[in-house]
Amino acid sequence: MYCIECGTKLIDRFLEHEGIVPYCESCGEYRFPPFSTACSMIVLDPSREKILLIKQYGRDRNILVAGYISKGENAEHTVRREVAEEIGIELSELHYNKSGYFGRSNTLMLNFWCVAQSDDLTKTNYEVDSAEWYTFDEARRLVTHGSLAEEFLLHFLENYRPPEGF
Numbered sequence: 770m771y772c773i774e775c776g777t778k779l780i781d782r783f784l785e786h787e788g789i790v791p792y793c794e795s796c797g798e799y800r801f802p803p804f805s806t807a808c809s810m811i812v813l814d815p816s817r818e819k820i821l822l823i824k825q826y827g828r829d830r831n832i833l834v835a836g837y838i839s840k841g842e843n844a845e846h847t848v849r850r851e852v853a854e855e856i857g858i859e860l861s862e863l864h865y866n867k868s869g870y871f872g873r874s875n876t877l878m879l880n881f882w883c884v885a886q887s888d889d890l891t892k893t894n895y896e897v898d899s900a901e902w903y904t905f906d907e908a909r910r911l912v913t914h915g916s917l918a919e920e921f922l923l924h925f926l927e928n929y930r931p932p933e934g935f
Contacts, residue, residue, distance in 0.1 A: 773803065811883070814884075849863070862884045
């Protein structure tokens, strides 16, 4: 690993209260390893009775809508942007659910649940092979097992309480 500022090869050095951390002798600074940050979304239909699962990139896997946070963007904006871009739907509300680390891409995933303003799935973009609304029980059964999407969905299903009047 190399310093992100000067390119010098980093060495491992002990940092009190942190343990072994990469260190740049040239800059005299500790360099914590960088990682990407992304959002994934549990999208509820307007009636709050169904959950959106998608398939992408030619894979037969039911997953949640997700996308990377762009430079200068906050997580809430990412959630709204990604759902609008990939599904063509605006959101009426969004709430934080849970986070998790996805090791294959070195990404911290921030998961939100949100409510769609429409259940129209005719405006999905090229990134989405298919998108379907499923009942909560169907989504639990059909989401890719052993995935971070499943972990987020199960946490949501264990904790979600619809507001009065729904």
